[in-house]
Amino acid sequence: MLVASLLLAACGTPTAAPTTPPAETTQPPAETTQAPTEAPTTVQTGGEVEIFSWWVGPGEADGLAAMVKVFNADYPQYTFVNAAVAGGAGSNAKAVLATRLQAGNPPDSWQAHAGQETIANYVAAGQVQPLDDFFASTGFASVLPATLIPLISANGHPYSVPVNIHRSNVMWYNPSVVQAAGVTIPAGGFTTWDDFFAACEKIKATGKVCLSMGNEGFTAMHLFENVMIGTIGADKWNGLWLPTPTTDWAGADVTAGLANYAKALSYVNSDAATLSDWQPASKMVADGDAAFNIMGDWAYGYFANPDPNGLALTPHTQFDWSPVPGTQGIFVFLSDSFVKPIGNKNPEGTMAWLTVAASKAGQEAFNPLKGSICARTDCDKSLFSEYSQGAMADWLSNTVVGSLTHGVVAAPAWQTTIDTALKLFIASDLGTKAQSDFQAALVAACKSDGTCQ
Amino acid sequence: MFKNFTFKPRILITAIVLLVVGVAGLYYFTHSKLMIGSFDVTSLGILVAGLVMYSAIPVAMTMIGNETYLSIVLMLPSIAAVAIFVYGFIAWSVRVSFSNWKGLIPNYTFVGFKQYIILFSNDPRFMIDLRNTAVFTVGFILGCLIIGLGLAILLDQKIKGENLFRGIFLLPMSISFIASGVVWSWLMSSATGSRITGINLIFKSLGLNGLISLWHTTPQPWGMAFTIIPAVWQLAGYTMAMYLGGMRSISDDLREAARVDGASEFEIYRYVILPLLQPITLSAVIILGHMSLKIFDLIVALGRGDIRLDVPGIYMWTTTFSGNNYAQGAAIGILMLVGVAVLVIPYLVQNMRTETQV
Amino acid sequence: MMPRRIASRTLIYLILILASAFFLLPIYLMLLTGVKPFAEVDLKTMWNLPSSLHIENFIAAWAQLAPNLKNSLILVIPESILSSLLGSLNGYLLSKWRFKNSNLIFTLILFGMFIPYQSILIPLVKFMDFIQLYGGLPGLVFVHIIYGIPITTLIFRNYYAGISTEMLEAGRIDGASLTGLYRFLILPLSAPSFAVVIIWQFTQAWNDFLFAVILTNQAYWPVTVALNNLAGSQLVQWNVLMAATLLAALPTLLVYLLLGRFFVRGLMAGSLKG
Structure with a gap:
């Protein structure tokens, strides 16, 4: 059997990573006002977008599904692949991700806690790309609280798109x-x-x-x-x-x-x-x-x-x-964010996902179900629970410090x-x-x- | 090697057919996809084709009378697979353990025994792990062997409903550790007073107050000893199945002969059956030992981060994947292997010596 | 003689029933939790019966597991069959055809069992990618078979060690070859050990999470990944988790019961040395 696989390696034809054929559309991507303006070298107008997260449970998975709905409406040419693995016992999600990154097979975007978990890990290892152009073209920075931007940046470049805010204290x-x-x-x-x-x-x-x-x-x-x-x-x-x-x-x-x-x-x-x-x-x-x-x-x-x-x-x-x-x-606070990998299969799909994750519609769909508040400061308060409304007010008026337990x-x-x-x-x-x-x-x-x- | 060569046309044709079918299969599957329904089974096709092709070799070799060569050819795929997937990967691990790899970028800079020295000189957690592994391994193996053998002997008594009992005893093995750890942490709850629950509550309502226990939160090392209960619960049934399988292959004639000689049922087990089961015990000890030295999921689910119940498997996982300290994680992994080698190999060698003498 | 025999039979059944109670107690608790509404899942009241039967937990659990069930079956069936055949062949060769250094080879193979899988994930993924078997189920089957070689070889070798060599010698005098002896003498005697090995390999592959989640793409994840996702989210619905655990255990249980018929006594008179 081993001989068989070695022979296969010798033949060198990729066969073992099956993917369903990309959902081709003749229509150009549904451009929104927040569409990415970065000029990629190869324009891919569809295919699978594999997003890795640890949102699998009640509430969080529902929130993710709501955000995916926004994604599917805005970018019907992409197929969303939900590669969610529970974080829980033994931090499985991080091990799976670490192994995939080591093997040079990153998903199209993954969840990482905003802060040092992103900066000291993925940025330091050169596994993610800066998002300056994305932030500039979407004006995302102007709707984020000023305290948050330094935490997602290294050497002045932003590296991740925060989706939500949770309160620890x-x-x-x-x-x-x-x-x-x-x-x-x-x-x-x-x-x-x-x-x-x-x-x-x-x-x-x-x-x-x-x-x-x-x-x-x-x-x-x-x-x-x-x-x-x-x-x-x-x-x-x-x-x-x-x-x-x-x-x-x-x-x-x-x-x-x-x-x-x-x-x-x-x-x-x-x-x-x-x-x-x-x-x-x-x-x-x-x-x-x-x-x-x-x-x-x-x-x-x-x-x-x-x-x-x-x-x-x-x-x-x-x-x-x-x-x-x-x-x-x-x-x-702690915050979940998404990054832009280097060397993934569908870079255009990554930008589409990040656009949705950063958008008001995406965050308003996700957060009320997840039980967190938007990372953006302009979300509609009336969508949220009484507790969250209070947290939204505190988020803007309080002194914000980062959590140790949750990667900030x-x-x-x-x-x-x-x-x-x-x-x-x-x-x-x-x-x-x-x-x-x-x-x-x-x-x-x-x-x-x-x-x- | 050709002195025993006898030409058998049928065998030659079979070998050639296998070879051609295998090569054709390999060619086909590497050039086009094989789909069954919506499933892409191309790589399965490649595996099967490769196997068919390889099988041409042993088939052709049956024409050569030398069966030693034949047996080596038949063993070769297994040996090659183990060489790569076990020893190749261990070599990689050893290399990492001698490096300074910390963070997500591989760094193979050689630093000698640094990681090992850290673990042994100044790491209270690793010392806890060593003690816990020792306690767990001894208790787990003994518990499973005794209960497993006992149940197997009982089931060997021409019992009505043997199939049902066997199913019940094997049942825990089918439950994933993720959930059984949770259930056992509920059962072994150490809550007191009005919140008393789990097995303690059963003891209390039966009036067995003396049996109420702190379970795995008992001061160490006894707390660790309680983690053996769920592990034995899960694997004792399998140990029983191994023994029962062995007992069932012992012919009734042997028992009859002993009975004719006037041996009691007890004596038959003591002097006839048990000695014959010795190789089974060896299998069981090794299988249980490999589980206990690598134990991970169960303790994760049961201990939930309690360092008093920490084991090397968990420490290695945390160090590697939470702390990104790949070098030290690898060192822990290698030490686990060395520990196994020290414990198991002398036992194996001893066992083989006695076996060859028989 | 008779009263003593009745007493000892009663004692045997009594012990078996008590042991069954020990083995079933946690399963009972799982079942009990599995039919409770979420708000009633509580440590303090774990033994209380539910206010009403919530079968919908099982429906919710089924909805979680069902998409991955087919993957698990495709993984486990070829894996357990091929793995046990390979183990039987290896065990036969190593116990009855002691070529030079066969004991050393056996020890080296056996040692592979002790490798902590968590520490070799990175080279494993890289190698599987290199031989083009990363991402799908065949690769996962392949890996399970390989890491099953030590344990299956061990069980079969030690089982065959008990089969008398005289019988094989007799077979050889009658002109049977290496393969002939295996087919006509060894294989028919192996039923109980096939049961023991298939039980092991089936359970290992069915319950494996680590290799599955690391080596396959999302479309090919088996049920354990779904089960793990139920257990590891931020908010855990214990009732649904327990229902799912019981559902996920059913195929394994079915295999145990089906293999029961292989545990027959005294397969062949005089087959064991003694």
Whole structure:
């Protein structure tokens, strides 16, 4: 059998990658006002456009389908191929993508978190192209928030098209559990973590869990970034990630953040490690077993959506939310974006997809279903849920900082080293010795990334 | 080699026909597409044609009386495939593990044992992995062998509904690890008080409070030992099938003879059947061992990132594909292989020696 | 004698039933979760019966899996048959035709089983691309057969090791050739080990996710990719996932039951040494 394949290689006729014949149309592409103006060397007016993402679940897959509908209407000559692989356990999606890129077989565009996940990975490896012309011709930059553009750019060139914005720093709570414990949450949320811990003591006294947390897949790091930002504030958080850090990883600010993190973990449900994901932790709040849960705003859909996709709870009475303690006026964000690869099969198709992903129609179709807000600032608010409308207002008025857990502030390699240190810390007794070990590991992680000297 | 040559026209014609059909098939499939319905099966056609062509060689060789050559020709495709897909790729991995490849651009700069030194000198996570693998491997293999053999002996007693029981015991193997890990993490929930659930809740309602357990969140290394339960649940049935297959190939005459000699049922198993099953046990140990040393999906689904339950497979995956540290990921992979070699090869050699003596 | 025999038979059945309970408990939980509405899927109440049967979970799960079902069948059927035939041939040659260094070759082949597949994905994809087998199902079949060689060879070799050499010698004196002995003596004796090997290879290929998602294009993804997508999204519908898992397990289960007839006792009198 091997001989057969070697013979085949010798014959050298490509036969094994079957594709359906391109859907040829005699009509020229349906030009929109945002059509790409880049002049490609080979003009391909159709064929398959393979888009790689990890949007496979309820909500996200529906959003993608809605955006594809816009794509099919605008570009009927292309066939959309949905190569979506779940990100979940073991980060399958990233492994599949990495392997394909190594083998020189990139999809026509793929999903990447805006920020360092794109810049330090794909841009640094020369696997994606700058989008200056696209941004110039579509005027995309003018409808993006000013804070976002530097995060998707390297050396002044934009490299990805952000589609949506999620918020990381939301504290979900069960109003009746909180009330029963005699806790009042100030309008705008707790101002310090100490206030939160005081509230936790009262909740503990009623026999409930104060803070619910899921397994350590990502929820532990998610809590970590929120406690840290709530302790040291936006500026010092940003200072940790600058090319030359202005916040000392070994300094007292980080120490205080770690102490709060350790204390927050002490109020967490004892079975956190056995919860299969973030959902069971949010469910504890919904069921009234826990008072608080810190999770990104995708949890809103889980609480509020009707049956097959959610728990159908009523906002403000059955569940409620406020910013994470200490993060008033701060918007910790993550964003999904699409890139323009080098060496893919259908470069024209890539531009068509990016045009739709950047367009108002595309983002308005996608985001309400996904439960995120538009990366564009001009989307129609009335299409969105009550929560999202509030998030849209905050997105424009708050100080915006990037999430560590979701690929914005640190290169993937750095994030992975931090993750290992974090998990070792959680496995410890959380005491002062463990905290200082954790801090030393964070300093070492920064050094091994090459950012810290 | 030609001294035993006997000319057999029928064989020669068969060989020539195979050769011609194979070559024609290869030519055809490399020049035009083969479609069955909407499925493009061109490459399948190429595989089959190649196989047909190759089969001309062993057929022609039957005319030469030398059966050693024939057996080597028959083995050759397997040997070549393993040489490339196993040893070729391991060589690639070794090369990467001696490099400094970090990030998405391949970088084969030779840095010697740097990646290995990092793992052994200053990596608490790798030490956890080594301990966990040891605990898991020993418990998993013993658990599967004991339960598997026990079930096989019971099913060998001319049981009514044997087919049903066999199906039930094999059933877990058909369930993908992705979902069985989730279900077992529910069953082995360590929630307490009013939230008590899973198997603990069953124990509580049966009044077996003493059995209520923290399961895999028990302080290490015992927590890791609990991850063996779902793994044994999944593979014990297969171990049973292997033993049962072996027992069924032992002829009834042998048992009869032992019975005539006055042996009890127990003695028949102890002194007649079990010794004959020794090669099956070797197969089972190796198959279970290869699963446990590479265990990945189950722990991912069960531990969900809990580093106390980390294993080298997960560490390698995270390092390579989340951290883009290809060099260190490769080093972990090679160490897993070296570990296997150290554990398995002496056992294999020992086993073959005793076998050839028999 | 009789009362003792009845007691021991009862004990055997009792143990088998208890063992069945252990093996079925997680399956029961899957089934229970699979018929619950989404809002009732909860750790705390996992043992509670659903307020109403939600068969639509199975319909939703079927809708997810169905497009990929054909791919899985095209993958698994040739894979398990070819793989077991190849393994049987290898096992026969390595156990009964001990040519020079055959033990070394066996050990080297066997070692291939331990290769951590995750660490060789990149050269694998590059090589499959080089031999033009990347992207489709035949390539995936090919890879499963190759990585199945060690395990299938091992099982058959160790099974054939038990077949008495005297019988083969007798066959040779009667003038049977290498291939003749295989066809007329070995193959008829191999039924139980074919069952054992096909069970393994079928299950491995059917449940494989890694090779499938890496080596095939989206149009050729088998059911495991769909199953994995159900399990790994941002919001997981556990009820649909469990329904899908049970559906995806059915073909494998069917194969186990069909192969049951190969587990027959005492195929040929005196076939084993002793």
